[in-house]
Amino acid sequence: MPYAAEALTDEILGCSIIANHWIGWQGTDGAFxxxxxxxxxxxxxxxxxxxxxxxxxxxxxxxxxxxxxDNKKYKTFGSVEMEEERSSLLLYKxxxxxxxEPVKARYIKVEFEGVKTCPSWHFGVGHPSWTYIxxxxxx
Numbered sequence: 001m002p003y004a005a006e007a008l009t010d011e012i013l014g015c016s017i018i019a020n021h022w023i024g025w026q027g028t029d030g031a032f033x034x035x036x037x038x039x040x041x042x043x044x045x046x047x048x049x050x051x052x053x054x055x056x057x058x059x060x061x062x063x064x065x066x067x068x069x070d071n072k073k074y075k076t077f078g079s080v081e082m083e084e085e086r087s088s089l090l091l092y093k094x095x096x097x098x099x100x101e102p103v104k105a106r107y108i109k110v111e112f113e114g115v116k117t118c119p120s121w122h123f124g125v126g127h128p129s130w131t132y133i134x135x136x137x138x139x
Contacts, residue, residue, distance in 0.1 A: 008136050009034060021135070022050060024057075027128030031111040034136060039069055041102035044139055045077060047110055050132040051091040053122070057130045059085050060112035063095040067105035074109055086121060092134075108138055 008023055045065045050057045059082045066074035078097030085091060095112075114131045118124035 022132040024130050024132045025114055026130050027116050029114045034108040036106050039104050039106045041104055042138055043102050044098040046094045046096035046137045048134045049093050051085050053088055056118055056124045057132050058115040059093055060131050063112045065097050066109040067103055068107040069105055071107045
């Protein structure tokens with residue numbers, strides 16, 4: 001996992017400056033585990049992603065959340081499919097999953113599919129793209 005992992009749970013959302021509170025993966029899928037410190041009742045999980053055409057930061061096509069009490073056996077909490085974005089605007093997009101009844105868990109696994117390379121419509125076509133996450137909110 002990239003450096004400064006605490007930026008994913010510091011309750012500070014990223015801004016348009018990538019160096020501030022964003023964790024990035026280039027040309028790959030990504031996954032990480034958050035330890036809540038103790039088992040908690042969870043009703044939603046959301047990760048905040050950056051879309052910024054000029055920095056080759058694209059939205060992940062799919063984000064999946066899983067939960068565990070022991071960090072060994074994980075159960076899928078939910079997943080979000082994100083539509084491809086082609087805007088020239090700077091965008092912040094949340095990928096949120098909710099459940100009707102609370103689920104008790106201590107560990108949250110966040111997995112996403114990266115775009116990996118800039119697509120044919122992008123001016124960086126064929127070069128590695130980035131996926132940036134600013135914050136993971138669990139409640």
